[in-house]
Amino acid sequence: MTTPVSPQLQSQPPVQSAKPKKPWWKRWWLWLVCIVIIVAIAAGQGNNAGTSAPAAQQSASSAQSSAASPSAAAPSTTQPSTPQPSTPSVPAEYTSALRQADTYANTMHMSKQGLYDQLTSQYGGKFSAEAAQYAVDNVKTDWNANALAKAKDYQETMAMSPEAIRDQLTSQHGEKFTESEAAYAIDHLND
Template sequence: MAKKVTGEDGKTYKVKKPFYKRIWFWVLAVIVVAGIGSSLGGGGDKESTSSADTSEKTEQSSSKSKEKSSSSKKVDVPAEYKSALAKAKSYASMMNMSKQGVYDQLTSEAGEQFSAEAAQYAIDNVKADWNKNALEKAKSYATTMDMSKQSVQEQLVSSSGEKFTQEEANYAMGKVKADWKKNALAKAKSYQEDMSMSPDAIRDQLTSSSGEKFTSEEAEYAIQHLND
């Protein structure tokens, strides 16, 4: 309510409140201040979001640069190395050779004559099941050459033979299926027919450590069935 005062002329006057004491002034002031605060806060969020986006893009760009750099550092494999690997695959998969046997064949003067480096690259990168190769070789010796179990085992690991590791040879001998008595009989008949040897001489040859290396039982079976 406006305040009334009496002037020097005797008249009564209404005195208006200063504008800063009016309610509408403070309501307006609050609205203005709130608007400024909201504007400032929103700007901060935008700056923060913008900064985060920039940081993420920078990291992605850096990551892509590293990938490109890493890719560009890959050295092309020499043609000789590729050829050695192709040969290694062939020897391992088609001829069932051992790891050492393949390496020696690749570097041999009487073989492929690759450099030691190319051969080693081939051995390191060829995919082969050496245990399986040893087993295939064992089957071949047992079925096509009528060898004894001991002879097959020694042939698999011999440095002048197949050159498989002892573990690979053991695996093969544990898996190979062969009739060793039948093999002894086949050998005995061969000695009798081709070399006209006596039964006693045949028995000795079958069991000799420098001969066929069959067991005494296997040799005796062969002698008993020699004339069947």
């Protein structure tokens, strides 16, 4: 048996005890966090913009003064010990010679002397002797590895003997590698 439900109970809406939740974008703590983050970013950018230009000017002026005076004190730990081609104190011709030297040395596996001759040649780079010497002194390459790559190329494409390869590597009309670089190449030819 079921008990009859009174009409008053049927017409009453259910009782809600909890408040409806606010949408996430209307919560006060979210806006507070956003404002704090924006203020922190703005303060950080303001500090960086005010100090980066003088620091850059100071490092550029210290690099120029150390380049102008060879008896200057030891370089600071923040500056690299090797000259960089992108510094303003390096002339554009030197930078171009260095880029071309990198291509010749690391793609064509040239020797130091062959690289210098190519850079100064009227049929090659046509760079000044000073720019070519700067490029040869500052190019990042392994001269022994270059000699070995040339030696393997001669062995594979021309079937030359090790002594003929040594002669070609050291010849003034050939590759112009040093005797020690040629010896390294011949010693590691079959590795």
